[in-house]
Amino acid sequence: MAARWSSENVVVEFRDSQATAMSVDCVGQYAVLSGRRFLYIVNLDAPFEGHRKISRQSKWDIGAVQWNPHDSFAHYFAASSNQRVDLYKWKDGSGEVGTTLQGHTRVISDLDWAVFEPDLLVTSSVDTYIYIWDIKDTRKPTVALSAVAGASQVKWNKKNANCLATSHDGDVRIWDKRKPSTAVEYLAAHLSKIHGLDWHPDSEHILATSSQDNSVKFWDYRQPRKYLNILPCQVPVWKARYTPFSNGLVTVMVPQLRRENSLLLWNVFDLNTPVHTFVGHDDVVLEFQWRKQKEGSKDYQLVTWSRDQTLRMWRVDSQMQRLCANDILDGVDEFIESIALLPEPEKILHTQDTDHQHNSSHGEEEVLKEDPPSSLLEEKKSEQLGLPQTLQQEFSLINVQIRNVNVEMDAADRSCTVSVHCGGHRVKMLVTFPAQYPNHAAPSFQFISPTTITSTMKAKLLKILKDTSLQKVKRNQSCLEPCLRQLVSCLESFVNQEDSASSNPFALPNSVTPPLPTFARVTTAYGSYQDANIPFPRTSGARFCGAGYLVYFTRPMTMHRAVSPTEPTPRSLSALSAYHTGLIAPMKIRTEAPGNLRLYSGSPTRSEKEQVSISSFYYKERMSPRSARRRWSIQAINDFPKSRRWKSKREGSDSGNRPIKAAGKVIIQDIACLLPVHKSLGELYILNVNDIQETCQKNAASALLVGRKDLVQEQYFCL
Numbered sequence: 001m002a003a004r005w006s007s008e009n010v011v012v013e014f015r016d017s018q019a020t021a022m023s024v025d026c027v028g029q030y031a032v033l034s035g036r037r038f039l040y041i042v043n044l045d046a047p048f049e050g051h052r053k054i055s056r057q058s059k060w061d062i063g064a065v066q067w068n069p070h071d072s073f074a075h076y077f078a079a080s081s082n083q084r085v086d087l088y089k090w091k092d093g094s095g096e097v098g099t100t101l102q103g104h105t106r107v108i109s110d111l112d113w114a115v116f117e118p119d120l121l122v123t124s125s126v127d128t129y130i131y132i133w134d135i136k137d138t139r140k141p142t143v144a145l146s147a148v149a150g151a152s153q154v155k156w157n158k159k160n161a162n163c164l165a166t167s168h169d170g171d172v173r174i175w176d177k178r179k180p181s182t183a184v185e186y187l188a189a190h191l192s193k194i195h196g197l198d199w200h201p202d203s204e205h206i207l208a209t210s211s212q213d214n215s216v217k218f219w220d221y222r223q224p225r226k227y228l229n230i231l232p233c234q235v236p237v238w239k240a241r242y243t244p245f246s247n248g249l250v251t252v253m254v255p256q257l258r259r260e261n262s263l264l265l266w267n268v269f270d271l272n273t274p275v276h277t278f279v280g281h282d283d284v285v286l287e288f289q290w291r292k293q294k295e296g297s298k299d300y301q302l303v304t305w306s307r308d309q310t311l312r313m314w315r316v317d318s319q320m321q322r323l324c325a326n327d328i329l330d331g332v333d334e335f336i337e338s339i340a341l342l343p344e345p346e347k348i349l350h351t352q353d354t355d356h357q358h359n360s361s362h363g364e365e366e367v368l369k370e371d372p373p374s375s376l377l378e379e380k381k382s383e384q385l386g387l388p389q390t391l392q393q394e395f396s397l398i399n400v401q402i403r404n405v406n407v408e409m410d411a412a413d414r415s416c417t418v419s420v421h422c423g424g425h426r427v428k429m430l431v432t433f434p435a436q437y438p439n440h441a442a443p444s445f446q447f448i449s450p451t452t453i454t455s456t457m458k459a460k461l462l463k464i465l466k467d468t469s470l471q472k473v474k475r476n477q478s479c480l481e482p483c484l485r486q487l488v489s490c491l492e493s494f495v496n497q498e499d500s501a502s503s504n505p506f507a508l509p510n511s512v513t514p515p516l517p518t519f520a521r522v523t524t525a526y527g528s529y530q531d532a533n534i535p536f537p538r539t540s541g542a543r544f545c546g547a548g549y550l551v552y553f554t555r556p557m558t559m560h561r562a563v564s565p566t567e568p569t570p571r572s573l574s575a576l577s578a579y580h581t582g583l584i585a586p587m588k589i590r591t592e593a594p595g596n597l598r599l600y601s602g603s604p605t606r607s608e609k610e611q612v613s614i615s616s617f618y619y620k621e622r623m624s625p626r627s628a629r630r631r632w633s634i635q636a637i638n639d640f641p642k643s644r645r646w647k648s649k650r651e652g653s654d655s656g657n658r659p660i661k662a663a664g665k666v667i668i669q670d671i672a673c674l675l676p677v678h679k680s681l682g683e684l685y686i687l688n689v690n691d692i693q694e695t696c697q698k699n700a701a702s703a704l705l706v707g708r709k710d711l712v713q714e715q716y717f718c719l
């Protein structure tokens with residue numbers, strides 16, 4: 001689905017750049033994209049007029065790149081590659097490599113220019129050191145900070161010139177460069193690795209951390225035992241940074257699927273839902289930064305670089321900035337003050353009302369006197385945060401990857417036009433949203449030209465859309481995306497029925513396949529997207545032990561995969577649940593009957609309401625006791641060594657009546673003969689440095705004793 005959105009301003013493609021990092025200079029004029037062979041310098045004022053390149057000779061990708069944040073040094077930027085940092089100079093349309101900073105012994109993970117001193121640069125590395133460099137003297141770092149674990153992120157404080165923070169796995173350390181011997185504070189922030197770290201632009205003691213544990217936490221490092229607030233997410237958070245305006249926060253999620261939107265704008269005082277989603281990138285956003293605000297402009301521009309090799313600039317206007325304010329109704333106070341400046345007739349009217357306060361109708365007149373300001377207040381609220389903005393927010397949050405659908409949205413007109421192509425049919429629909437939507441007010445759906453489906457099909461689709469929208473608005477929930485998904489699913493079902501009828505006119509009509517469920521978060525067992533990092537349990541495996549044994553296990557012989565042997569197993573528990581619920585279909589899809597969609601995820605008679613479990617990925621083959629006993633015996637003979645091929649009389653007589661166990665076998669096999677070392681020889685060998693001949697003779701006898709004739713000859717060679 002393609003969406004036209006006004007906040008997106010510029011899109012530039014760099015398909016051959018293979019850039020892994022991006023940075024915007026402090027002036028807001030240039031952006032650097034760092035690839036393996038070239039550094040691309042893009043003029044953001046004229047991005048379509050071409051770009052310049054700076055060649056680099058290295059087999060290592062650039063891990064981090066950043067422009068100097070000071071106007072007097074705006075033409076300098078630093079880029080880290082493996083264990084070194086190169087300082088580049090870009091001026092008058094040409095660039096060159098300056099000096100190189102070398103001091104780390106492992107890969108550099110991050111770098112950051114000092115906010116208050118233009119000559120200082122800090123680097124962090126896996127080698128557990130954090131170095132502060134003075135670019136006037138690049139022979140060695142001026143300050144070295146040492147930690148037990150390597151640092152993945154390092155950031156200077158934006159209000160304190162001597163303070164900086166580093167992240168180490170799930171912990172954060174606060175440093176004072178004047179006291180480099182130890183950290184001044186320690187935060188046990190997360191249980192998983194921290195991917196992002198950012199200081200508050202206006203507070204010296206507050207910072208935000210984003211982690212692999214699906215959360216963003218806000219901290220005051222003076223109170224390290226308890227976080228100030230938390231933003232829980234369904235997926236890991238790659239980066240989280242404060243906005244240069246109001247109290248906003250921009251996050252980059254690591255989506256479970258590429259089609260999910262990952263770039264979100266939040267209000268830190270209301271973390272229940274994002275205030276805006278930047279829709280457009282087809283893959284994960286690798287980096288984002290803000291351009292410097294132009295003179296005379298109230299708009300900001302967010303520059304993003306994605307793995308889809310596109311650079312995008314998003315316009316963030318004053319209306320969107322207001323959504324990130326602490327009090328979103330800032331303008332209401334100004335409006336209340338303006339009431340005092342109402343025209344004189346209005347004031348006379350209010351005076352006359354107060355003169356009648358002793359009359360019997362005092363209560364009614366008091367209500368009449370207060371109603372106009374109240375209604376005007378509501379009108380003012382509607383202008384600033386009213387329903388068009390709520391609808392606009394729904395438009396921005398909608399998933400834009402619904403197949404065969406194109407949507408043109410107009411929040412001002414409170415409508416959108418939906419176009420769907422399916423088979424040989426085309427559907428175009430106008431969706432109009434009432435003023436009270438979504439508070440118990442459903443939108444209206446109207447087919448417009450060109451629509452090629454029959455009137456019967458139109459009636460069925462309208463009924464399904466109306467029922468879906470009513471179910472949502474009864475709970476004051478938005479309904480546009482669920483309706484779109486129902487529209488596509490039902491239309492595909494109708495098309496499949498038509499194809500079936502045309503290919504076999506004598507076949508009985510099939511019942512309509514229920515529409516596919518909306519792409520919601522899976523809530524069944526093993527279904528949370530938080531399980532995306534938990535691998536699917538292994539049903540077979542082997543491992544060598546130090547004692548000369550091989551331990552291996554298999555699934556029961558009577559349990560077979562319900563899928564084709566060529567199909568891959570699910571990568572995670574959440575993927576397993578998605579197979580059974582039909583939300584996603586990473587595996588091949590087969591259609592046994594027209595309109596009857598079925599996955600390779602279970603037996604044909606599996607109920608949709610059946611509890612999803614690991615064992616449901618397999619089915620058990622029913623065998624007679626005789627065939628089960630025969631198969632078990634053959635398998636046991638093949639698996640066990642000759643020394644262990646035994647079976648008691650009791651087991652032989654009862655095995656035919658016992659049920660086959662569901663658990664697989666765990667087998668321990670002696671493989672000492674295959675190993676280059678021998679435990680018995682290690683116990684028998686001697687080493688007498690005073691009598692080498694005796695040592696060789698006894699060791700040869702020991703080798704012959706354990707049957708290692710190959711070693712006997714070597715011992716005699718020593719003689």
